Amino acid sequence: MINFLFLLTLLIYLAASIFQTLSLALGNRSEAMAIRLTIERIALWGTAIGFAFLTLFIPLWWLQQGHFPMTHWTDSIAFFAWAVTLIYLIIVRLTHLRTLGSFVMPVAFIAILISYSFATHTAALPEPLRNYWLLAHTALIFLAYAAFIAAFGFGLMYLMTERKIRKKTDTLLDNLLPSLGISDELGYRCTILGVILLTMGVIVGSLWTQYIQDVPWRWLDAKVIATLMTWFIYVVQIGFRQFWGWHGRRAAYTAILGFVAVLCTYVGVDLFLDSMHTYR
Amino acid sequence: MHPIVSIGTSHHVAPIEFREKLAFSEAQLTEAVQHLREAYQVQEAVILSTCNRVEVYAVANSMRTNDAATKMLVDFLSHYHRINFESLKKWTYLHHNLEAIRHLFRVTASLDSMVVGESQVLGQVKEAYDASRQAGGARTILNRLFTKAFSVGKRIRSETTIATGAVSISYAAVELAKKIFNTLEGKTVAIVGAGEMSELTAKHLVSNGVSNVIVANRTYERAVKIAEKFNGTPLPYNSDLNFLIDADIVISSTNAPDYLIKRRPLANIMRRRRHRYMFLIDIAVPRDIEPDINKIDHAFLYNIDDLEAVVASNLKDRQQEATHAEQIVTQEAKRFYDQLQIFQVNPTIKALHQQFREIADTQLQACCNKASFTDQQAAAVNAMTQAIIKKLLHDPMKNLRYAVNDGDADHAQYLQALQELFALDVKDEEPEA
Numbered sequence: 194m195i196n197f198l199f200l201l202t203l204l205i206y207l208a209a210s211i212f213q214t215l216s217l218a219l220g221n222r223s224e225a226m227a228i229r230l231t232i233e234r235i236a237l238w239g240t241a242i243g244f245a246f247l248t249l250f251i252p253l254w255w256l257q258q259g260h261f262p263m264t265h266w267t268d269s270i271a272f273f274a275w276a277v278t279l280i281y282l283i284i285v286r287l288t289h290l291r292t293l294g295s296f297v298m299p300v301a302f303i304a305i306l307i308s309y310s311f312a313t314h315t316a317a318l319p320e321p322l323r324n325y326w327l328l329a330h331t332a333l334i335f336l337a338y339a340a341f342i343a344a345f346g347f348g349l350m351y352l353m354t355e356r357k358i359r360k361k362t363d364t365l366l367d368n369l370l371p372s373l374g375i376s377d378e379l380g381y382r383c384t385i386l387g388v389i390l391l392t393m394g395v396i397v398g399s400l401w402t403q404y405i406q407d408v409p410w411r412w413l414d415a416k417v418i419a420t421l422m423t424w425f426i427y428v429v430q431i432g433f434r435q436f437w438g439w440h441g442r443r444a445a446y447t448a449i450l451g452f453v454a455v456l457c458t459y460v461g462v463d464l465f466l467d468s469m470h471t472y473r
Numbered sequence: 474m475h476p477i478v479s480i481g482t483s484h485h486v487a488p489i490e491f492r493e494k495l496a497f498s499e500a501q502l503t504e505a506v507q508h509l510r511e512a513y514q515v516q517e518a519v520i521l522s523t524c525n526r527v528e529v530y531a532v533a534n535s536m537r538t539n540d541a542a543t544k545m546l547v548d549f550l551s552h553y554h555r556i557n558f559e560s561l562k563k564w565t566y567l568h569h570n571l572e573a574i575r576h577l578f579r580v581t582a583s584l585d586s587m588v589v590g591e592s593q594v595l596g597q598v599k600e601a602y603d604a605s606r607q608a609g610g611a612r613t614i615l616n617r618l619f620t621k622a623f624s625v626g627k628r629i630r631s632e633t634t635i636a637t638g639a640v641s642i643s644y645a646a647v648e649l650a651k652k653i654f655n656t657l658e659g660k661t662v663a664i665v666g667a668g669e670m671s672e673l674t675a676k677h678l679v680s681n682g683v684s685n686v687i688v689a690n691r692t693y694e695r696a697v698k699i700a701e702k703f704n705g706t707p708l709p710y711n712s713d714l715n716f717l718i719d720a721d722i723v724i725s726s727t728n729a730p731d732y733l734i735k736r737r738p739l740a741n742i743m744r745r746r747r748h749r750y751m752f753l754i755d756i757a758v759p760r761d762i763e764p765d766i767n768k769i770d771h772a773f774l775y776n777i778d779d780l781e782a783v784v785a786s787n788l789k790d791r792q793q794e795a796t797h798a799e800q801i802v803t804q805e806a807k808r809f810y811d812q813l814q815i816f817q818v819n820p821t822i823k824a825l826h827q828q829f830r831e832i833a834d835t836q837l838q839a840c841c842n843k844a845s846f847t848d849q850q851a852a853a854v855n856a857m858t859q860a861i862i863k864k865l866l867h868d869p870m871k872n873l874r875y876a877v878n879d880g881d882a883d884h885a886q887y888l889q890a891l892q893e894l895f896a897l898d899v900k901d902e903e904p905e906a
Contacts, residue, residue: 226634358652359767361779366648373750374655438747441771 195253202246203309206274206302209239213294220367233291240294244282247275247305261328267308269331273459276332276339284343288379293370296346326401333394334420340387341427341448341455347380350446355442359411377441380436380448388427391435395420419458427452475516475535475614475817478674479573480550480565481528484587487564494554495565497522498602506610513545518610519619521580521601523594524676525587530577532614535817535889539569574618574813575806581626583635584798587673590635591644593680594628614813625805632801633794645783646754647681650722653750653773657682663720664688665710665734666727667699670756674724675703689716691727714738718746723753725761734762740769753863754780780840814877814884821888822870824897825836829866842876 213236219229250271254262262268281297284290354370356362370376430447433439482495497505497520509531517532529550533542542557551561568576579585583594602619605611611619645763647657654660661684664675667690675686685703690696696707699870708716714734717723727733734753743751748771755762755776767774775783841851873891876884892899 354652358649358773361775361782365652365783366645372651372655373653379654438749441748443748443770 205243210298212236217295244278271308276335277301280339327378331399337387337390344380344383344448345452347376348445351376351445423454476542477573479530479568480546482565483526491564495527503608518617519605524764571810575902578802581622582629627738643677660721661685662722665725668726671724671726726757736765829862
């Protein structure tokens, strides 16, 4: 039953991604206005329903496994999709910028697709890891990743709009992309949010290992190093923006670089390197 | 029939020099409306005076012809503003009745605006109407006319998309600026050189939220003069472009034969303003701004052709909408005119009925006094008299209403003839509250 619902969620996410992207393609042309508004409504409802289902799965898996479902990487990637959708929905609630969905919803969809394809949801968690520290640590870091994905979406929107303005394309005024200023500003805010969450997540994680578990801090852990590098990219971006006015295009490129770094940290390390963080 | 006449001038037909001569300040408006009513025996009048247009709408006494009514307005304008007849003739337009109604509907719907679909004009017409009404200018007919004009304006805004498109260059500039900046609030526009187009664009930007205006000119006095219009800051022009440090939007239109704003100094300026976005609009021919500037990070350059291309691609979409809007205006104007005529015929019909009835009643009374009718007989005679009146008036009234509905010009003469032959005392109906 859960599996069937999960498949349904997957399909809902696929539909929401496609519809949201379709609305971006239709643009703001008056003749397509009515269709576009319907499509956008379907996309947003789809996102909300898909999100509600995902939210339901977390306690279900929790009950099934007897612990917070974050241990197996297929669980974690579903949680990642949940966090991305949450951040997206918050942004839509605050700014009404649904266009962001065209960029982040496909990411969430692919995450769920991977989770569905390899799902087991049956990993056992060693006793010492069964506590709320792990929950806080991982939840914070995944929310940080989601904020970075949103920043990445804004970066892409920025570059698309800039290209249109620069090339003076026909569809310049008819598209739904927000102004450069808005993409830039919101991307920046998402980056700051991400850095704050990531910092908190790392602090919680290190305190937990050092003081609660009494395990010596391992600097050379691949995941730790990769995370710190990701963190460093974003912090440097914020610093340069503050002191040298690095915004706009450079910020957009950094958001994309940061996205790659997040992928490497999250997926790459698990696949190719050994770490105490590796999911089984 | 009361002729409705409008006389006016706008950016379509007259330069700013003439328009400002014809303009009425807010303080003048009340007095002018009263003067027009008292000294020229105009029954109703509304004066609309904005930066792009000055128009007088008037309803004359029904005894006057269209031409006589027009002459009154021309006399009024010429005396009030001390303008000779020749320039009035050259720079103004005249509309009568149906055309005057249609024109007001077009103006209110923003179809006649410089920026078609802009929203300001509806408010301006409302203010003009309120002011004239308080001065006693707008009464029965103009009250109806303007109330209808507002509803037509709203209908067009909700049923068509003319209000959403960029259909003029200055509007395109504003829309482009909105694609770049988060908001235009608090932004600074720099006008380099002078010219109506650049001032207009700047004005449009200011009305969309831009808060500071810088004016740079080779002759400082000129800069001061233009800056005064915008409450802006005049700055001397220099080739290292220091005056552009705070400028977020630059509009350049000089007569210079060479590039005034070159890539290297501008790149320097961009560094000094920490790469905040700069939107440069070059409406000069030959061009003022080096095209390579479009390659500088965060600097976006549009010349007059680029802007026109943006307008053209939007125009294609909007053309249909504008046609649709014009159809609505024409149809509403026709409908209103018909209603107005029936509305104007009603008092005459009423007066005629009343007169017949009064005569019949008097005669009936006299007759009853002489002969001694029983109640039943009196009622029968009374009913017969009423029936005769009805029958007598039936055909003339039917034909009169036909004439009105057919748009037959004769009906005005019919009305006049009726009023004169029967010596009717026709009172205008007061509008329903």
